[in-house]
Amino acid sequence: MLAFWLRGYRLYFRMVGASIRAQMQYRYAFFMNILGWAMSYAGTAVTMWVMLSSFKALAGWTFWELIFLFALAVLSWGVCVLFFSHFRSMDQYIVNGTFDRFLIRPLHPFFHFMAMKFDVGAFGQLLFSIAAVVIAYIQLGLDWSLWKWGVFLGAVAGGVFIQSGIVVLISAIAFWTTRSERFYWVVMFPAKSMMNYPLTLYPRILQWLFIFIMPFAFVNYLPALLLLDKKHPVYSPYWGSVSLLVGILFFWICYRIWMLGLSRYKSTGS
Amino acid sequence: MKQLRMYLAFSRKAFQRSAAYRFDAWTRLLSNVIFLCMWGFIWYGLYSGKESVAGVSFESMLSYIVISQMLQGIHGAGTPLWEIQERVRTGDIAMEIMRPYDYPTRTLFSDLGNIAFHFLTAVLPLYVVLFWLFDLSIPSSLTQWGLFLISAVIGYLIRYSIELTFGLFTFWLIETGGVEDIFYFSISLFSGSVIPLWFFPDWLESVARYLPFQGIFFVPNSIFTGQLQGQTLVEALLVQFVWLIISFLILRFVWAKATSKIVVQGG
Amino acid sequence: MNAIEVKHLSKQYVIAKRQEGMWGAIRSLFHREYITKTAVEDVSFSIEAGEMVGYIGPNGAGKSTTIKMLTGILVPTSGEVRVGGLVPYKERQKNARQIGVVFGQRSQLWWDLPTIESFELLKEVYHISDRRYRRNMDTFTEILKLDEFFQTPVRQLSLGQRMRADIAASLLHDPSILFLDEPTIGLDVVAKERMRTFIQEMNKERGITVILTTHDMSDIEKLCKRMILIDKGRVMYDGGLEKIKEHFGTSRILIVDVEKDISLNIEGVEVIREEGIRKWLRFNREEYTAAQLIQQISEKTEIIDISLQEPEIDSIIRQMYEQGL
Numbered sequence: 129m130l131a132f133w134l135r136g137y138r139l140y141f142r143m144v145g146a147s148i149r150a151q152m153q154y155r156y157a158f159f160m161n162i163l164g165w166a167m168s169y170a171g172t173a174v175t176m177w178v179m180l181s182s183f184k185a186l187a188g189w190t191f192w193e194l195i196f197l198f199a200l201a202v203l204s205w206g207v208c209v210l211f212f213s214h215f216r217s218m219d220q221y222i223v224n225g226t227f228d229r230f231l232i233r234p235l236h237p238f239f240h241f242m243a244m245k246f247d248v249g250a251f252g253q254l255l256f257s258i259a260a261v262v263i264a265y266i267q268l269g270l271d272w273s274l275w276k277w278g279v280f281l282g283a284v285a286g287g288v289f290i291q292s293g294i295v296v297l298i299s300a301i302a303f304w305t306t307r308s309e310r311f312y313w314v315v316m317f318p319a320k321s322m323m324n325y326p327l328t329l330y331p332r333i334l335q336w337l338f339i340f341i342m343p344f345a346f347v348n349y350l351p352a353l354l355l356l357d358k359k360h361p362v363y364s365p366y367w368g369s370v371s372l373l374v375g376i377l378f379f380w381i382c383y384r385i386w387m388l389g390l391s392r393y394k395s396t397g398s
Numbered sequence: 399m400k401q402l403r404m405y406l407a408f409s410r411k412a413f414q415r416s417a418a419y420r421f422d423a424w425t426r427l428l429s430n431v432i433f434l435c436m437w438g439f440i441w442y443g444l445y446s447g448k449e450s451v452a453g454v455s456f457e458s459m460l461s462y463i464v465i466s467q468m469l470q471g472i473h474g475a476g477t478p479l480w481e482i483q484e485r486v487r488t489g490d491i492a493m494e495i496m497r498p499y500d501y502p503t504r505t506l507f508s509d510l511g512n513i514a515f516h517f518l519t520a521v522l523p524l525y526v527v528l529f530w531l532f533d534l535s536i537p538s539s540l541t542q543w544g545l546f547l548i549s550a551v552i553g554y555l556i557r558y559s560i561e562l563t564f565g566l567f568t569f570w571l572i573e574t575g576g577v578e579d580i581f582y583f584s585i586s587l588f589s590g591s592v593i594p595l596w597f598f599p600d601w602l603e604s605v606a607r608y609l610p611f612q613g614i615f616f617v618p619n620s621i622f623t624g625q626l627q628g629q630t631l632v633e634a635l636l637v638q639f640v641w642l643i644i645s646f647l648i649l650r651f652v653w654a655k656a657t658s659k660i661v662v663q664g665g
Numbered sequence: 666m667n668a669i670e671v672k673h674l675s676k677q678y679v680i681a682k683r684q685e686g687m688w689g690a691i692r693s694l695f696h697r698e699y700i701t702k703t704a705v706e707d708v709s710f711s712i713e714a715g716e717m718v719g720y721i722g723p724n725g726a727g728k729s730t731t732i733k734m735l736t737g738i739l740v741p742t743s744g745e746v747r748v749g750g751l752v753p754y755k756e757r758q759k760n761a762r763q764i765g766v767v768f769g770q771r772s773q774l775w776w777d778l779p780t781i782e783s784f785e786l787l788k789e790v791y792h793i794s795d796r797r798y799r800r801n802m803d804t805f806t807e808i809l810k811l812d813e814f815f816q817t818p819v820r821q822l823s824l825g826q827r828m829r830a831d832i833a834a835s836l837l838h839d840p841s842i843l844f845l846d847e848p849t850i851g852l853d854v855v856a857k858e859r860m861r862t863f864i865q866e867m868n869k870e871r872g873i874t875v876i877l878t879t880h881d882m883s884d885i886e887k888l889c890k891r892m893i894l895i896d897k898g899r900v901m902y903d904g905g906l907e908k909i910k911e912h913f914g915t916s917r918i919l920i921v922d923v924e925k926d927i928s929l930n931i932e933g934v935e936v937i938r939e940e941g942i943r944k945w946l947r948f949n950r951e952e953y954t955a956a957q958l959i960q961q962i963s964e965k966t967e968i969i970d971i972s973l974q975e976p977e978i979d980s981i982i983r984q985m986y987e988q989g990l
Contacts, residue, residue: 142789150777153777225771229773394740394754
């Protein structure tokens with residue numbers, strides 16, 4: 129069993145290493161890509177700053193609190209993009225028939241597809257979000273206990289699982305409809321943008337949707353309540369401490385759906 | 399006259415083609431509405447407990463956001479920047495200069511065909527319902543309607559000129575990541591698409607006022623909601639028009655350079 | 666032992682019927698009609714280890730569906746498949762180790778990487794030992810001249826180079842069975858020949874079982890002793906190449922230049938083309954000998970020139986499809 133995982137791990141890094149080298153062939157593009165992503169997130173942060181320059185607070189959140197909320201989401205999204213970004217365009221592999229190649233090798237198809245690409249552009253997200261978290265931490269005068277650092281890491285890891293789960297789910301749609309990328313832009317991207325702002329802005333039904341169905345709230349809002357010592361009448365701040373658990377469970381469900389889609393693909397070959 | 403007929407044929411073709419891609423049009427509309435909701439709730443949150451800020455009531459702010467989102471929905475049916483860049487990279491544009499028409503004009507007319515379809519079948523019905531449902535303030539006089547329409551059209555043309563210009567930079571750049579981000583950032587912030595300029599810090603507002611982007615959404619939106627009136631309105635329209643001429647001239651200049659580059663080096 | 670056993674294999678697809686128009690699109694969200702399409706129907710055959718078999722048929726006949734079931738990509742609706750003793754869709758990964766697959770239309774290699782890196786990755790994927798890897802690479806490089814483009818990314822290879830790389834990659838792990846789907850499609854004459862020689866060599870020297878689908882009948886003529894003909898999902902013929910000529914290639918064509926342009930009405934003979942004094946006559950070998958026919962014509966008019974066309978495998982097969990046997 130251990131040997132099996134070790135081999136998988138080694139193989140993943142071999143394949144991913146190759147993918148990185150392929151992206152590094154155009155060095156200038158490589159750096160511009162990273163810089164571009166960092167800049168575009170910084171742009172959203174500037175928009176937040178302009179907005180709060182006249183209004184001071186949004187639903188009880190000050191500018192730096194808002195930045196922390198935003199950066200926490202971008203941090204786990206960045207890690208998710210590193211590993212899963214190409215799942216969004218899985219529909220193209222299915223439409224032009226190249227998906228079959230993931231079924232003719234002695235590898236697990238999910239693993240094989242995942243090892244296909246490692247999107248280094250996501251270093252831009254990481255660059256921005258780490259810098260933003262650090263600055264917000266200083267500006268807000270935070271001083272976390274070991275427990276809170278644990279919550280923070282759990283939130284990041286859980287956020288990676290939750291957002292990766294959604295990306296995997298979106299790609300799985302392609303097994304049934306031969307479309308996936310569109311769903312990312314129509315559903316996930318707007319939903320993700322909404323979560324850059326405090327959850328309580330939105331009506332109760334959306335809040336529940338983001339907690340119980342598409343658990344985006346565990347990516348940043350709930351952990352941020354706990355980490356920034358903010359109070360909410362309904363959501364106990366301790367909800368934010370279970371992000372990792374929620375994430376693993378959610379990702380597992382999405383993975384099962386993906387496998388279900390794969391078995392459908394194997395019986396229809398569409 | 400004959401020229402115009404030919405360009406209009408492109409509009410007609412694009413209109414018909416759009417019908418085949420109506421699924422895409424509807425999904426685009428769905429994401430447009432989600433963003434509308436998001437900004438609606440954010441502004442509702444910002445205004446909570448406040449009657450008016452900087453002399454603007456929540457009602458007119460909401461109206462501003464809705465009309466802004468509607469214009470953005472319309473703009474979304476045009477050729478996006480990444481597609482222009484793709485056309486340059488694949489050499490499609492180089493092929494087009496061999497044809498007996500002016501490429502920027504041709505694309506504009508194609509886009510107008512797409513926009514007409516998207517506007518009539520998706521954006522207009524939805525937003526009529528929204529304005530009626532939320533009882534939002536709309537222009538009270540025919541003149542205001544007329545001025546808004548003129549301003550919105552100029553706004554679109556400014557955006558078109560700038561977007562195509564940015565797209566044509568691909569002829570000289572190997573990697574366009576940075577260019578794209580500057581464009582999208584300017585379009586989203588300095589155009590006043592989500593935050594009107596009057597809420598900007600003073601120094602930033604003056605910067606924005608000297609940029610062409612405010613002509614894209616901010617001026618038509620403000621005319622629509624009645625924030626711009628009388629002499630300031632006329633001034634704003636004039637400035638907008640001047641920016642249109644400037645961005646158009648820049649586009650023509652860059653296009654001429656690009657064409658000569660294609661002719662000399664074969665793209 | 667048989668390398669491949671297929672018994673009563675069938676594959677049906679259920680596809681949603683497309684509804685026309687805007688209302689149709691909305692209606693189909695709630696209610697869909699389905700049609701069942703049979704891609705492969707009751708196909709049986711077995712292939713011995715070391716055989717080289719052509720699997721041919723027109724577009725949409727069910728060739729690739731069969732190949733996909735043999736490689737474990739698709740699950741059959743009914744029937745049995747065994748490849749090297751394994752049921753491919755049940756033990757897909759294990760099966761993948763004993764087969765090599767080449768799809769002529771699309772590469773199985775890593776698109777953005779220098780070609781050599783794809784080989785190195787495959788070494789890991791298939792757990793190939795260093796010794797075996799080096800031995801195979803040396804052989805393939807020598808025959809296929811792979812080293813000319815080792816450092817070139819796959820997407821920049823010419824079609825011929827790409828096919829060479831793809832087939833070498835498919836054989837790297839010493840599979841006992843090789844599936845080739847259109848291996849010569851789009852290649853020029855020289856590249857085609859090189860490809861065929863390589864396939865033949867691998868089959869002969871290493872005893873690899875080869876199944877080959879193709880549109881190009883000359884592939885079959887050069888490579889295969891046996892062919893399985895499939896149309897509309899059913900096997901139409903399974904047997905030797907010579908036999909097919911004997912059995913089905915009974916019609917021959919006589920081309921005569923006659924002195925006078927008169928109509929040649931002979932019972933059982935069809936005039937298929939006329940160009941002035943030159944006429945093409947199709948006749949059945951079992952009814953007439955060529956000599957008999959020539960004599961009949963010469964009774965009517967004087968013959969200036971004469972030639973006889975034997976049927977080509979291409980036209981025999983076309984005829985079989987048209988007439989449905």
